[in-house]
Amino acid sequence: MTARALMIQGTGSNVGKSLLVAGLARAFVRRGLKVAPFKSQNMSNNAAVTPEGGEIGRAQALQARAAGLAPHVDMNPVLLKPESDTGAQVIVQGKRRGTQAAGSFMRDKTGLLEAALDSYHRLAAQVDLVLIEGAGSPAETNLRQGDIANMGFACAVQAPVVLVGDIHRGGVIAQIVGTQAVLEHQDLDRIVGFIVNRFRGDISLFDAGRDDIARRTGWPALGVVPWFWGAWKLPAEDMMDIASRKGGACKIVVPQLERMANFDDLDPLAAEPEVTVEIIPAGKALPGDADLVLIPGSKSTIGDLAYLRAQGWDIDILAHHRRGGHILGLCGGYQMLGKTIDDPHGVEGTPGKVAGLGLLDVHTVMSDEKRVTLTTATSRDGDLPVSGYEIHMGRTTGPDCSRAWLQVGARAEGAASADGRVLGSYLHGLFSSDPFRARFLSSLGYDSHSQYDAGVEQTLDALADHLEQHIDLELLLSLATEVPRLE
Known part of the structure; x- marks a missing residue:
């Protein structure tokens, strides 16, 4: 060939x-x-x-x-x-x-x-x-x-x-x-x-x-x-592409961290007709009428936790929790929700230990070992299938891990507060699972009837149709040249 x-x-x-x-x-x-x-x-x-x-x-x-x-x-x-x-x-x-x-x-x-x-x-x-x-x-x-x-x-x-x-x-x-x-x-x-x-x-x-x-x-x-x-409707490539998405009455608020990472978690939620995803930029307070505050992943957890505090978002998150609101932290966001983050070897920069938001009774220790894997899990509430991936450097343990809300084989994954209103997990991509996403939104009082993966496929087909109409694809293909053989 x-x-x-x-x-x-x-x-x-x-x-x-x-x-x-x-x-x-x-x-x-x-x-x-x-x-x-x-x-x-x-x-x-x-x-x-x-x-x-x-x-x-x-x-x-x-x-x-x-x-x-x-x-x-x-x-x-x-x-x-x-x-x-x-x-x-x-x-x-x-x-x-x-x-x-x-x-x-x-x-x-x-x-x-x-x-x-x-x-x-x-x-x-x-x-x-x-x-x-x-x-x-x-x-x-x-x-x-x-x-x-x-x-x-x-x-x-x-x-x-x-x-x-x-x-x-x-x-x-x-x-x-x-x-x-x-x-x-x-x-x-x-x-x-x-x-x-x-x-x-x-x-x-x-x-x-x-x-x-x-x-x-x-x-x-x-x-x-x-x-x-x-x-x-397609997964965003980088932070320049992410934007608030006006939808229905369910309001999910996301603080836009400076080193936000793996924010494709937001895409299936933004595609829901019942859901409004609001990305909050630096200098603005988190809205007080959110159903859920979602703290996303971060490439620099300790640095982004400091950035979060510099915006006053820690005060907003704690106030949201006192009002009875729900909070979800994914990967770096999960680490921020705990009591402490310890980086003894300076994996993220200067070695040190910092206090987290304290909403989960867990502690994170950073390590040089990086976990990168596709992960298949089930929810402990309803045994619903979840497919996602893990990319993180650090291990989180503590009493609230005993209330893990996901199961990965024999391993419990994530943590939950005693009242169930604060959740954390290392698993990215979990909302791509239609049944799981529907159950999660139901816990916030909203319905879901969307099929996310099917929607992505339809959008890719529509994109191809769009390019067929406006680019001379036969001419474009004729301009492609043979890949030179290796000597």
């Missing part, structure tokens, strides 16, 4: 590359091709767990789903998970390599291109088409040396590149023409066309703008893609 490849790069971050790759994957699979997504380097705290127990970006897991494949570490061989403003955990082919400061990472990427190429060629050997996604923008010329995410990788594998601009943020002509202006010749030679994404209104109004870009660049226009209104 000889695979072909095509790379989707953007004029900037968050221009819709990930969504386009997902939609293209579904569209080409429907045409009988075996398709795999690939992103050599990603930066996100919203990770997915693969069946072999590795970590990749959540976007690549969604793209794999669109392609009808199980997620695999080769789809995203380098994942950076920011832990601070200047440092990130480095995941290579699914496994934690360590933590590097940004400056150190830029100076030393030893072995990363080799790992990316290894994964890429292994993936290409199994499929007809590899859809490669870039990261950020190739116009970031200060990052070109040592680049493995955009043109550096495209040149290494001789992949043709389609450049995507985002008209919604304005200045799309300058985005695309300006990108051409700053690229070196070897990089320009890789570009085979452009797409204008996220247009609102009558797309014919941009005909002159589209033609002007083509005239100035010499690149063919492959399509002008209108705004896809169903995008909110």
Whole structure:
């Protein structure tokens, strides 16, 4: 089997590359091709767990789903998970390599291109088409040396590149023409066309703008893609994508932590017609009329607990509890709900021990050992099936663990307060289970009749239909070139 490849790069971050790759994957699979997504380097705290127990970006897991494949570490061989403003955990082919400061990472990427190429060629050997996604923008010329995410990788594998601009943020002509202006010749030679994404209104109004870009660049226009209104129904890629979702009377309030991680827990709830998910940004108080305060996962639990207190959210959470409200903490949020968090080895930074919110009688000790696994559980209330995943460094114990509300094989998982109004668990993704989500919302006094996974599949099909209508997919496929054989 000889695979072909095509790379989707953007004029900037968050221009819709990930969504386009997902939609293209579904569209080409429907045409009988075996398709795999690939992103050599990603930066996100919203990770997915693969069946072999590795970590990749959540976007690549969604793209794999669109392609009808199980997620695999080769789809995203380098994942950076920011832990601070200047440092990130480095995941290579699914496994934690360590933590590097940004400056150190830029100076030393030893072995990363080799790992990316290894994964890429292994993936290409199994499929007809590899859809490669870039990261950020190739116009970031200060990052070109040592680049493995955009043109550096495209040149290494001789992949043709389609450049995507985002008209919604304005200045799309300058985005695309300006990108051409700053690229070196070897990089320009890789570009085979452009797409204008996220247009609102009558797309014919941009005909002159589209033609002007083509005239100035010499690149063919492959399509002008209108705004896809169903995008909110798909799992969000990163914090820039999460937003409050107006629904019904059940109000779930989520403090937006600085290092929020694995917030896909919110997606099935936001899709519920009876549920309003309200994301509270820094500087705003948590609303007093919430049915549930959900404290999400965090890449830096102790740091985000300090951030939570700096916003005064700890006071709001305690007041919510005194009023009889319900509170749920997941992963890092679970750790915050306990009495103490002890980091004796400085896993998250400076060694030390801090007081938690004290709403659960449990204590957490951080460790260097990271648990990354897909998990199948059942609820202790009703024996309902739950499928999810765990990504955490730390162990939580204490009296309230005796009231665990989930069962993982022989192991009890999570903790509950004596009155049952405060719950914590390390299990992400549990709300994707329709029966479990329905029972949970019922405990808050609301009904659920949604089928979340079926809704995601319908939305991926609708996205593929959308791209079929607005992109010349036959032309796009003809631009894909064969993956060079390894010497």
